[in-house]
Amino acid sequence: MQSLKLLLPLLLIVHEVRGQWQVWLSESVSAMSATCVVIPCSFTYPSSIAPSPGAIHGVWYYGTPYQNRYPPVVLKTRTDVFHESFAGRTKLLGDLQRGNCTLLMEDVGPQHAGKYFFRADLGGAKAYSFLESTDLKVLEQPDVDVPDDIVSDESLTLTCHAPDNCPGMTPEIQWMYTDFLPDPEFVLNVEEEGNTVVMSRSLVFTPSPMHNGQLLGCRVFYPDTSLVYERLVTLDVKYAPRSVWVNVSSEVMEGSSVTLHCEVDSNPPPRISWKLGDREVLWDTATNLSLTIDEATPEDEGVYTCIGENAYGAMNTSLYLAVKYPPREPSLNDSLTMVEGTSFTLHCSSQGSPPPTLTWLKDGEVVGTVTADELSVLEIQEVTPQDEGQYRCMAENEYGWTSGTLNVTVEYAPVLLEESKCTVVREGVQCVCVGAGNPEPTVEFFLPDSNTTVNETDRRYKFYTHTDGQRTTGMIKLKEKGERGDDATVPAVNVRCKISNVYGSQNVALELQQEKKYLMAVIVGTIGGVAVIAFIIAAVRYVGHNNKKENGLPREDAVLDNPIIYYSAAKKDKQNLRKKVLKTELLGSKFNSILEESTGEDGDFQPSRNLGGVEKRELNLDRPREGGAAGWGGHAHNENDDGATASYSEIKAK
Structure with missing residues (x-):
């Protein structure tokens, strides 16, 4: 009962509407250019009006329903007055007396596209212009429904539409360029809306990235005519990055420049980013992106990853960039002071690319093992004084070498x-x-x-x-x-x-x-000194004897220089020999001056009666210098053949 009460007012409203001026038109109707089109139309008028038979007329306007704006007349049943662009093209198919105002228009062209309005004229002042209209679309090519997003690997349906609103002309629809589609399907549909008919043929398949940019076509033609209409569409297949291309892994010398390239295949274009490890170093929205590194350092070495991503997915590819450089200065222990018998360990580390070879040397000699790594450990057990010295760690690779040193000092008990x-x-x-x-x-x-x-x-x-x-x-x-x-x-x-x-x-x-060398040196020195003195005496006698024979008198120019000088030279030679003997017996050059000073203090050449059995020698001068010659020690006087007095020098030799 409650439902009936609600429906009663609604029925009354509908009945009242039906008694008013009304028109039914399709909102839109389409036609292929150069074909015909039917615009369905029906109307009603108030039941209070009773027009005379045959008195109902109608007018079709183009563009606007208001007469005062002088719209173009498409069709007027009372007279043959119409706009020139519609001359010979329009015909009323419906019976106005029964409220049917359907219009046929032939050979339509693009200029005929627009809104069409109907006016009912029941005679006298009983006329009414309807504000409702039909929008005529004149097509130069068929409509194709293409989804906004065509996604790879997802089923796709493309639909081609052709109007079938021209009596006696039924279109046919075909899809073109489908030979390379994977398992395409074709579905024919006929849609009716109001009094208009639209035919369509759908193409169903599953696209892949390779179909992006592919051209497809829809053809509409009318049999037994030359009318053919085509529409081409280009597939915009969206897909996640399917390939990311980068350089191969490479090597670069420290301080040099290198460029890393990345190219991504995706639709739409991806956001490309370069990462070193987890750190993003460069990005852009593009199909390719290059990363340039100027003056590469070891910190630039590592795994570089190029990532391409869009709304449909992501993909990445990595490469390894190696930065080559000579070894860095080794890091070593501090210098050590160890006690004999203990142990110590030396550490050496150095970085280089490739990793350096580490070699330990002690005082220039290789010790331990050669290590092809960035860390080398040298262990010395039970230290001895021989382990003391300078330890050098040398780091070397094909690009250079360097080294570092430390000193190891060993403390130990004294050794005689x-x-x-x-x-x-x-x-x-x-x-x-x-x-x-x-x-x-x-x-x-x-x-x-x-x-x-x-x-x-x-x-x-x-x-x-x-x-x-x-x-x-x-x-x-x-x-x-x-x-x-x-x-x-x-x-x-x-x-x-x-x-x-x-x-x-x-x-x-x-x-x-017993210092045999010293005794022998003293004996040899003594004998040598005696021999020198004997030679001097013989020489003096020989010269004096020759002078007497020649003149019988002493010759001033034949007088021998003071023999003391010769003796002094001999003494000096002996003294030097003595010093050399002592020097060879002492350890360390620091004591030479000490020994030389002590030798002088003790009087190396004081008279001695126990060396070589020589106590004294007399030097007989045949002809002394004028005024006599003073000797070392006491004097003796003898007569020579001429009665002259000769001077004698007593020489003490050791």
Whole structure:
């Protein structure tokens, strides 16, 4: 009951509408150019009006329904007045007396496209212009429905439409250029809306990226006529990036430039980005993108990825860029100070491309193993003093080399060296004690006979020390000889040497060694000196004898220069020989000056009666210089053949 109550007012409204002026027209109708078209039309008028039979007329206007604007008349049933563009083209198909106002228009052209309005005239003042209209579309080519998005691998339907609104002319529709489509399907449809008919043929297939840009065509033709209409469409197939092309992996030298190229195939064009690892370094919306690196550094080395992405998907491809460079300066431990017997480890690391070869050298000699890596470890177990020195790590690859150094210092207890001994010298006994250690050792001498520790100079002996790096040399000179043993030529000594540092000490008795070289040098020097003196005496006598024979008188120009000069030269030669002998017996050049000074103080050439059995020699001068010649020591006087007095010099030789 409630439903009936609601429907009753609606029926009353419909009945009232039906009693008013109304028209039914298709909103639009289409026709192929040069064909005909039927514009369906029907109308009603108020039931209160009763027109006379045959009194109903109608007018079709083009463009506007308002008469005062003088629209072009398409068709007028009361008269033959119409616009020239419609002359001979229009015909009323419907019966106006029955409310049918359908219009036929032949040979339509593009100029006829537009809105068409109908006016009903029932005679007298009973006329009505309807505001409703039909929009006529005149087609030069068929309509094709193409989806806004054609996506790869998704089914696609393209529909070609052709109007079938011309009596006696039925169109046919064909699809062109479908030979390369995958399994195409064709579906024919006929659609009716109002009193208009539209025929269509659909093409169904699944496109792929290869179909992007492909040309397809729809052809509409009318049999038994020459009328043919075609419409071409280009497929815009959307697809995710299907290929990303980049350079192959490459190498570049440090400081050089390199360009990485990327090209992406997708539709629409993708957003391309270059990434180094996870860091984006460049992007753009394009089909290709190049990344240029100027003055490449090792930090630029790594995996570069080109990513192409659009709304339909993404794809990427990577390459590896290697930056070659010579080894960097090695990183090493700090210099070390180790205690003998302990162990240490040295680390060396260096970067290079390709990775460098690391080699350890000690004092220029290869030690350990050669490592083809960025890290090398050198382990030394139970350190000895021989492990001390400069350690160098050399990093090398095909592009260059570099190195770094560190020093290893080994501290150890002192060691007595074999040069330590006591030696007989002219003045008595000289003892030398040489020790090596780190820290450098101290040297002390101990004389057990007198319970004396020697570390400074006193009136009986002299004490010297010298340090050269980790080597300490101590020397003591005993000025008084000890008691003689069985061999009267060798003094008896009892000397101990002590060397010590923070790690320990050594205390040993020094062995007394006869210095044969020194004795032989003294003997040879003495004999040589006597021989020189004898030669001088003989020469003087020979010259004096010749002078007497020639003139019987002394000759001033034949007088020999003072023989003391010759003797002094001989003495000097002997003295130098003595110094050389002493120098060869001492350790270290630092003691040469000390020995030379001490030799002068002791009077190397004082008279001695125990060397070579020579006590004195007399030099008889046949003809001395005027006024006499002063000699070294006392004088003696003898008569020569002429009764002249000769002067004698006493020469003491050692």
